[in-house]
Amino acid sequence: MIPAEKTRNLLAMLQDVNTVLIVLQDNPDPDAIASAAALRCLANLTADAQCSIASGGTVGRAENRAMVDYLDLNLREMAGIDFTRFDLVAMVDTQPGTGNNSLPVDVLPDIVIDHHPVNRLTRSCPFTDIRSKYGATSTMMYEHLCAAEIGINVQLATALLYGIRSDTQNLGRETLQADIDAFLALYPTANKRVLSRIERGQVPTVYFRMLNNALDNSRIYDKCIVTSLGEIDNPDMIGEMADLFLRHEDCSWTMCYGFRDGHVFLSLRTSDPEANAGKAARRIVGRKGAGGGHGAMAAGRIPLKGDTASERSRVSRTIVKRFLRAIGTPDAAGKKLVP
Numbered sequence: 001m002i003p004a005e006k007t008r009n010l011l012a013m014l015q016d017v018n019t020v021l022i023v024l025q026d027n028p029d030p031d032a033i034a035s036a037a038a039l040r041c042l043a044n045l046t047a048d049a050q051c052s053i054a055s056g057g058t059v060g061r062a063e064n065r066a067m068v069d070y071l072d073l074n075l076r077e078m079a080g081i082d083f084t085r086f087d088l089v090a091m092v093d094t095q096p097g098t099g100n101n102s103l104p105v106d107v108l109p110d111i112v113i114d115h116h117p118v119n120r121l122t123r124s125c126p127f128t129d130i131r132s133k134y135g136a137t138s139t140m141m142y143e144h145l146c147a148a149e150i151g152i153n154v155q156l157a158t159a160l161l162y163g164i165r166s167d168t169q170n171l172g173r174e175t176l177q178a179d180i181d182a183f184l185a186l187y188p189t190a191n192k193r194v195l196s197r198i199e200r201g202q203v204p205t206v207y208f209r210m211l212n213n214a215l216d217n218s219r220i221y222d223k224c225i226v227t228s229l230g231e232i233d234n235p236d237m238i239g240e241m242a243d244l245f246l247r248h249e250d251c252s253w254t255m256c257y258g259f260r261d262g263h264v265f266l267s268l269r270t271s272d273p274e275a276n277a278g279k280a281a282r283r284i285v286g287r288k289g290a291g292g293g294h295g296a297m298a299a300g301r302i303p304l305k306g307d308t309a310s311e312r313s314r315v316s317r318t319i320v321k322r323f324l325r326a327i328g329t330p331d332a333a334g335k336k337l338v339p
Contacts (some may be wrong), residue, residue, distance in 0.1 A: 002129070002131075002144065002147060004142065004145045004147050006129055006144075006147075006173065006268065007051050007143075007144050007148055009127060010042075010111070010113075010127060010144060011042075011046050011047075011130070011148060013088065013110060013111055013126065014042070014043050014046060014047040014049055014088070015046075015047055015146075016047075016049060016237060017049050017087035018049060018050065018086050018087055019049065019050050019051075019052070019085065019086045019088075019120075020039075020040075020043050020049050020050070020051045020052070020087065020088045020089075020090055020278075021051075021052050021053075021054060021081065021083070021086040021088070021089045021090065021092075022036045022039055022040060022051055022052070022053045022054070022089045022090045022092060023054055023055070023078070023089060023090065023092075023094070023101060023103050023109065024036055024053065024054070024055040024075075024091075024092065024093065024094060024101070025093060025094040025098075025100045025102075026055060026056040026057030026063075026100060026101055026102055026235070027055075027056075027057040027060065027061075027064075027234075027236050028055050028059065028064065028066060028075075029061075029064060029093075029166065029167070029236075029239075030063060030067050030159075030162050030163045030166040030167070030198075031093055031136045031137050031138050031163040031164070031166060032092060032093035032163075033064065033067045033068060033073065033140050033159065033163070034067065034071075034138045034141070034156075034159035034160045034162065034163030035092040035093050035113065035120060035137040035140070035141045035160075035163060036053045036073065036092050036093075036139035036305065037071045037073065037156060037159050038089060038138070038142070038144070038145060038156060038160060039051070039092055039111075039113070039141060040053065040266075040334075041145070041150065041156055042058065042141075042143075042144060042145060042148060042150065044250055045150055046148060046150070046217075049067075049087075052076055052081075052086070053074070053075055053076065054074050054075065054076040054077065054078050054081050055075050055076075055077075055078060055101075055102075056077070056079070056101065056102030056238070057076040057235060058138070058233075058234060058235070059075065059236070060082040060233070060234030060236040060237065060273055061197050061201075061234070061236035061237070061239075061240055062076075062201030062202060062203045062207075063166070063199060063201050064236060064300045064321045065201065066198040066201040067159060067162065067198055070158070070159070070194060070198065071155065071159055071207075078101075078102040078103070079102070081141075081240065083104070083107055088110045088111065089103075089107060089109045089111075089283070090109060090110065090111035090112070090113070091103070091109045091111065091112045091113070091114070091115065092113045092137055092141070093114055093115070093116075093137040093179065094114060094116070094219075095112055095114050095118070095119040095120075095121070096108060096109055096119065096121040096122060096125070096129075097119050097121040097123045097300065098113070098116070098119050098301065099289070099290020099291065099292075099300075100290065100292075101302075105240055108121070108124060108125060108126065109275070110126050110127060111125070111126070111127045111267070112125045112127070112128045112129070112130070112152050113128075113129045113130075113137060113140060113141065113144075114129075114130055114137055114281045115130075115131055115132060115133075115134040115135070115136060115139075115140060115167075116130075116132060116278075116292065116293065116294065117132045117138045117278065117292065118130045118132065129144075129246070129253065133174075133176055134163050134176055134178060134179065135164065135167055135168035135173070135174050135175040135176060135179040136163055136164045136166075136167040136168055136179060136228065137169070137177050138160045138161075138164045138167070138182070139164055139176075139179045139182040141160065142160050142164075142185070142186065143178070144181070147179070148302075152186070152189065153189075154189055154190065154191050155221060155333075156189075157186045157189035157190045157191075157193050158189075158190040158191045158195060160182070160186055160298060161183060161186040161188075161190040161195065162182050162195055162198055162199075164179055164182060165195075166185075169296075171183060173296045173297075174295060174296055175292055176236045186310065188259040189285065205232070207237075210229060210232070210234075210237050210241075211241070212324060213228055213229060213230060214227045214228075214241045214245075214256065215337070215338050216338070217229070217230070218245065218336070218337040218338065219333055219334035219335060219336055219337060220250075220251070220335055220336075220337045221329050221330075221332065221334040222233035222329045222330065223252050223253060223329065224247045224251055224252070224253035224254060224323075224324070224327060224329055225246075225248060225251050225253075225254045225255075225257045225337060226254070226256075226257070226314060226320055226323065226334065227241060227245065227254075227255075227256050227257075227337075228256075228257055229256065229257070229258035230242065230258060231258070231259050231260065231335065232258035232259065232260050232265070233260070234257075234335075235258070235260060236266045237258070238256045238257065238258050238265050238266065238267045239256070239267040239297075239299065241256040241267075242254045242255065242256040242267040242269045243269055244266065245337075246269040246270070246271060248250030250276075251326045252270055252272045253261055253268070253269070253270045253275070253327050253329075254268070254269045254270075255267070255268050255284075255298075255319075255320075255323045256291065257316070257319060259307070259312055260302075262303060262304050262307045263301045263302060263303055263304060264301065264302050264304065264312070264316075264319065265285065265287075265299070265300075265301045266281070266300050266301070266302075266319060267297070267298070267299045268280055268281050268284075268293070268295075268297065268299070268300075268323070270295075270296055270327075271296070273295075273297075275295060275327070276295050276297065277293050277295060277296055277297050277298035278291075278292045278293035278294055278298040278329055279297035279326075280298065280302070280323065280326040281293055281299060281300040283322060283325075283326040283336070284300060284319050284323050284326060285300040285301070285302050285321045286302075286322075288302055288303065288324065289302035289303065289332060289337065302315065302319070
């Protein structure tokens with residue numbers, strides 16, 4: 001459980017402010033969405049501060065869209081934000097300078113709450129709560145709400161529970177006792193019917209086209225699977241496909257990548273408890289890109305110079321080679337997963 005002093009310092013930051021901007025990563029996941037809703041609740045009830053929540057990219061994955069709709073978040077586009085209109089800027093489930101969010105480089109947030117490894121710029125922020133061993137930022141926000149003695153209603157309990165459940169793969173991945181305690185405490189209050197509806201969110205026809213494309217392009221190298229989605233409209237699909245291929249009985253690593261807006265986006269997943277996907281992602285993107293994550297899951301992106309067909313082909317070969325090298329798999333010709 002977080003020390004009460006940490007929560008007192010957070011509440012002190014929120015006092016005497018009227019407006020707070022909460023920044024999420026681009027293409028936010030359920031943990032980020034739930035954490036933003038929790039911080040909004042904390043600011044509303046303890047300081048009567050009005051909050052706006054903003055993100056770059058899109059909310060494309062079905063479960064993520066269902067979460068946003070259920071919480072009525074009214075996410076704003078980062079591109080249209082006037083930072084001078086806010087008394088405080090906060091970040092949850094991401095940090096400045098990590099490359100997975102659209103916070104301008106000249107804006108340093110006042111509050112950063114995250115469960116990923118600490119980034120260099122974060123150390124300069126006035127209030128930070130970074131707990132890289134926690135399975136979810138939702139767990140951290142649950143503890144802040146409890147320490148502030150704020151009752152958690154059904155809607156927020158449902159969101160926080162799903163945030164923990166999603167980021168820890170039902171408490172089966174990178175989970176502390178704190179995550180388990182929060183999960184068990186939230187479960188009785190959460191709306192089970194809504195949880196099921198979020199988890200089984202409906203998807204459009206294009207989802208199945210992309211799934212077919214991922215299967216057609218997938219190749220297996222020893223104990224890992226690599227697949228390309230080609231041109232994508234929804235970067236969320238990259239992580240979803242990486243999760244799906246990790247279910248293969250003979251594989252312990254997956255990498256999925258795709259191209260959008262002059263970048264190549266990639267997601268890594270591993271079931272090897274001794275591995276570090278975040279370290280592998282940083283090795284893949286190198287100095288030109290940005291990447292990071294946890295032991296079991298990570299993401300990254302690399303800018304393209306001209307975004308031509310030949311450059312995409314060259315970058316594809318490079319990231320596959322770097323991925324295989326990073327996880328210690330021989331750089332041999334892979335074979336099609338589905339002949």
